[in-house]
Amino acid sequence: MKHKTIAVIGLGQFGGTVAKMLASMDHEVLGVDIDPEVVQKISPFITHAIVADTTDEEAIKALAxxxxxxxxxxxxxxxxxxLMTAMLLKELDAPKIVAKAENNIQGKMLHKIGVDQVIYPEYDMALRLVQFLTRDHVMDYLQLSKNISLIEIKMPSFMVGTCLKDSNLREKYNLNAVGIRRGEDLEVPPNPITILGEDDKLLVIGxxxxLDALTV
Structure with a gap:
């Protein structure tokens, strides 16, 4: 894995967690927050931590x-x-800007500013929770677009003892298996002739x- 230099602006619960996780993966992480106490608390866990007001043009320029x-x-x-921080970053030609939004209106404004990716942590977590609560066999869930998702599920009973090649998953459900999880091991792409076990997990996209028809 190529190690990257990543700056995280805003070190609250979400930003602080992201910064620590990135640092634990050996990326070089600069954390920036306006609150000195927040910066002091996170400094032992990341590469660099700086107190700065990123809505101030001169202050954000100094961060390079x-x-x-x-x-x-x-x-x-x-x-x-x-929004001001995102706008200044765009003006300073930051190569890739990822910004957190709390609602669709804020997201649209960030897109208009020109950020490369807008994320909705609260919405995404709520969506994943709904999937867990309403689909009995779903272990994990990732929405790729409005209509397409990737899910990890317990092995469907009709596939146990067969292999992907003979399971007719695509013919029955119009879905594609992209991985098999067996214990701590993940096989991607899956071997089409691997015999599937009851304790295996299946990664499916469609x-x-x-997906609803498969997991009811």
């Missing part, structure tokens, strides 16, 4: 963020600070309506 591979704007409740 255009030299980083990616900048994540994780500022929470302060909408103005979130239309949400077809």
């Amino acid at each position: 963020l255009s030299q980083f591979d990616m900048v994540i704007v994780a500022i929470g409740g302060n909408l103005q600070a979130n 239309n949400n309506s077809d």
Whole structure:
């Protein structure tokens, strides 16, 4: 894995967790927050931590963020600070900007500014929770687009003792298996002649309506 230089602006619950996780994966992480106490608490866990007001043009210029591979704007409740920071980063030619949004309106504004990717942590977590609560066999869930999702499920009973080649998953449900999890091991792409066990997990991609038919 190529190690990257990543700046995380806003070190609250979400931003702080992201920064620590990136640092644990040996990426070079710069954490930035306006609160000195927050910066002091996170400094032992990441590469660098700096107190700065990223809505101030001179302050954000001094961080030289255009030299980083990616900048994540994780500022929470302060909408103005979130948008202003993203706008200044765009003007400073940051190579990749990922910004957190709390609702669709904020997301649309960030897109208009020109950020490369908008994320909705609260919405995504709520969506995953709904999938767990309403689909008995779903172990994990990732929405790839409005209509397409990737899910990890317990091995369907009709596939146990067969192999993917003979399971007719695509013919029956119009779905594609992209991986098999066996204990701690993940086989991607899966061997089409591997005999599937009751304790195996299946990674499947397809239309949400077809996934619903498989997991009811």
